[in-house]
Amino acid sequence: MTVAPQATVRHLLLQSQIMSNISQNNSLLSRRYFLSDCQIGLGKIALAGLLTNAWTASSTRRANAAAPSDGLAPAPHFRGQAKHVIHLFMGGGPSHLEMFDNHPELKRWEGQSLPASVLGNQRFAFIKPTAAVLGPQFNFSRHGQCGTELSEVLPHLAQIVDDICVVKSVHTEQFNHAPAQIMFNTGFGQPGRPSIGAWVQYALGTESDNLPAYVVMLTTKATSGGTALWSSGFLPTIHTGVRLRAQKDPILHISNPPGVSNELQQDTYNVVSQLNRKQLERLGDPEISTRISQYEMASRLQVSAPDLMNLNDESAETLAMYGCDPNTPSFARSCLLARRMIERGVRFVSLFHEGWDHHGDVANGVREACRATDQASAALVADLKQRGLLNETLVVWGGEFGRTPMVEVKGKDPGRDHHPQAFSMWMAGGGIRGGTTIGQTDDFGFRVTENPVHVHDIQATLLHCLGLNHERLTYFHAGRDFRLTDVHGRVVQEMLS
Numbered sequence: 001m002t003v004a005p006q007a008t009v010r011h012l013l014l015q016s017q018i019m020s021n022i023s024q025n026n027s028l029l030s031r032r033y034f035l036s037d038c039q040i041g042l043g044k045i046a047l048a049g050l051l052t053n054a055w056t057a058s059s060t061r062r063a064n065a066a067a068p069s070d071g072l073a074p075a076p077h078f079r080g081q082a083k084h085v086i087h088l089f090m091g092g093g094p095s096h097l098e099m100f101d102n103h104p105e106l107k108r109w110e111g112q113s114l115p116a117s118v119l120g121n122q123r124f125a126f127i128k129p130t131a132a133v134l135g136p137q138f139n140f141s142r143h144g145q146c147g148t149e150l151s152e153v154l155p156h157l158a159q160i161v162d163d164i165c166v167v168k169s170v171h172t173e174q175f176n177h178a179p180a181q182i183m184f185n186t187g188f189g190q191p192g193r194p195s196i197g198a199w200v201q202y203a204l205g206t207e208s209d210n211l212p213a214y215v216v217m218l219t220t221k222a223t224s225g226g227t228a229l230w231s232s233g234f235l236p237t238i239h240t241g242v243r244l245r246a247q248k249d250p251i252l253h254i255s256n257p258p259g260v261s262n263e264l265q266q267d268t269y270n271v272v273s274q275l276n277r278k279q280l281e282r283l284g285d286p287e288i289s290t291r292i293s294q295y296e297m298a299s300r301l302q303v304s305a306p307d308l309m310n311l312n313d314e315s316a317e318t319l320a321m322y323g324c325d326p327n328t329p330s331f332a333r334s335c336l337l338a339r340r341m342i343e344r345g346v347r348f349v350s351l352f353h354e355g356w357d358h359h360g361d362v363a364n365g366v367r368e369a370c371r372a373t374d375q376a377s378a379a380l381v382a383d384l385k386q387r388g389l390l391n392e393t394l395v396v397w398g399g400e401f402g403r404t405p406m407v408e409v410k411g412k413d414p415g416r417d418h419h420p421q422a423f424s425m426w427m428a429g430g431g432i433r434g435g436t437t438i439g440q441t442d443d444f445g446f447r448v449t450e451n452p453v454h455v456h457d458i459q460a461t462l463l464h465c466l467g468l469n470h471e472r473l474t475y476f477h478a479g480r481d482f483r484l485t486d487v488h489g490r491v492v493q494e495m496l497s
Contacts, residue, residue: 076204080467081497082394082430083207084342085200086349088335088377090369091181091223092356093423095403095416097445098137098366099151100424101168105443106405107135114406118446125175125418126359127408133444134407134414137363146435153370156378157426162435163381163390164428165495169439169448172401172420172455177357180400180420181225184455185350186233187484191226194233194475196459197348199484200466201239203473208345211308212242215346217338219331220354230350234477238290241350244309244337308340322379332376339383342393356399359417360410381428390429394465396458398425405444422448425458431465433497456489464491 097103113130122129138151144161157164174180179189186193194202197214206213216230223229230241256262280288311319311326314336319325324332331353338349353373358365377397384390402423403416422441428434440450460470463484470489474481 076467077469077472078467080431080465081391082465082467083392084347084349084389085197085394085396085430085462085466086338086342086380087196087351088373088380088395088397089181089185089229089350089352090356090373090397090399091220091225091352091354092177092358092399093180093401093403093418094356094369094399095358095362095366096168096422096424097403097405097416098362099154099370100149100166100426101422101441101445102136102140102149102151103405103441103443103445104136106133106445109133109444110135114444114446118442118444122421124404124406127404127406127417129406131404131406131408131417133405134362134416137366144435146437148435148437153367154374156375160378160381160428163385164426164434165432165436165438166424166426167438167453167458167492167495168422168424168441169451169453170398170423170425170455170458171448171452175401175418175420177224177400177418178226180418181223182228184398184400184458185225185229186231187456187459187486191228191231192233193231193482194235194239194484195228195230195241195350196462196484197230197241197350198232198235198239199463199473200348200468202235202475203468204347204466206345206347208347211341211344211346213347214239214241214350215341215348216241216243216350216352217245217334218243218352219329219334220352223352223354229352234482235475236286236290238293241348308344309337311336318383321383323375330376331373332379335376335380336383339380339387339389342384342389343387358403358415359408360415361413362403362415363413365415384429392430394430394432394462395428396425396462397427398458399423402445405446419446421446427461427495431497432495436495438492438494451492451494453492454488456485457492460485460489461492461495464496 097106111132114133119129124131136151138153140149140151142149143158146162148161148164148166150158150161172180172183174183174189182191182193183189185195187196197216201213204213214230230243232238232240276288276291279285311324311333314326318336322332322336324330324336326333331351334351338351341349355369355372356365381390381395384393384395401418401420404419406417407414408417409415422445438451439448439453441447442449463470463473470483470485470491474483476482
């Protein structure tokens with residue numbers, strides 16, 4: 001059911017009220033009164049027409065996109081291999097130079113400034129361009145049949161390199177955490193746009209009756225980008241990510257308080273639902289539909305969420321593979337829960353893990369961050385593969401930017417500053433060609449020299465794997481069509497299987 005914009009509804013109600021007044025007092029029926037004194041005027045009549053036209057245009061444009069979800073799963077633009085996405089977002093800016101992008105030349109330049117020809121006019125967040133070079137902090141070696149080169153701090157990822165595609169040439173324009181995180185997750189550097197998961201839910205709906213289509217988990221206290229990272233933006237709020245807690249009740253107050261029986265709760269739901277539906281029928285506000293849907297989902301989550309979060313049915317071998325204590329919140333436990341969500345039909349899982357912002361002591365910082373994430377990230381891919389789910393599940397691992405080749409002195413041990421010009425990430429499953437490496441950077445890991453991949457290109461490729469054309473997936477808002485990739489983006493064909 002399509003609902004007219006609220007502004008149009010208000011104008012129609014106003015006109016209805018005026019005509020009622022006119023019928024009660026025929027003396028008011030004069031041309032001057034109707035066009036001026038009654039405060040509609042030709043301008044307001046024209047505005048109502050324009051709003052109605054905008055509403056109609058929006059409906060027409062949405063017909064060119066994947067159909068908006070109404071609880072069912074609409075058809076994609078074409079047959080994509082992936083049906084689900086697990087996005088492992090590493091907040092803080094993981095150092096590509098310590099994990100994925102080996103540059104021995106940095107060791108030879110250590111203590112010196114980079115050549116001016118490399119630096120250009122580049123500015124940095126916390127260091128001067130003349131800051132001394134810092135060499136790689138770890139050893140690298142090649143792994144798998146593909147020979148992908150990885151750092152020694154990624155021993156578990158090294159075991160599955162033939163299943164992943166490493167992209168060394170990602171770049172963005174944002175050099176501070178919050179804007180860069182929002183950019184990666186929404187395609188724009190400021191809050192207000194829909195997140196990737198919201199776009200995917202809007203386009204493809206859900207396959208689960210008992211769990212949200214779009215679930216969010218945080219393994220640390222907060223993210224720099226805040227709730228904008230999983231917001232629905234200007235899409236209907238039903239597409240906002242639903243955050244599940246990693247411990248105790250997955251959602252606050254999901255358990256009934258003392259004295260509230262299931263029967264009393266259901267009676268309360270029924271009354272609230274009746275009131276909301278009457279209000280929806282009267283006003284036609286789509287946000288009321290969201291409220292109704294959220295109440296219904298909350299009721300179903302009381303049954304489905306505790307079962308989802310109970311890991312007692314997982315084998316000891318599986319728990320050991322992830323490095324997961326089933327009763328202790330951790331990145332590993334969240335990865336295992338993400339797999340369980342996919343099995344239950346969740347469309348998009350965003351797992352946010354902060355802890356990669358190493359302005360000081362980059363060596364120990366990266367080592368500890370990898371110790372917390374490497375085993376579980378690799379186990380997730382391996383587990384999905386052995387269960388026959390990897391082909392239809394796209395796994396994405398990466399952060400908002402990389403780190404500079406130059407040193408930042410913060411504390412007693414050297415660190416690295418923010419670096420958006422070149423950084424690394426990896427993807428696996430769901431239509432991605434495993435055992436490949438895309439892109440190259442210069443001898444210092446400073447600039448991309450081969451096959452640059454913008455953040456919008458990553459987004460376009462992700463949508464493509466789901467069967468969505470990023471140029472056709474649009475939503476009419478504020479007088480124009482918007483899309484996740486804004487007016488940019490290309491599908492990185494080299495990444496596709």
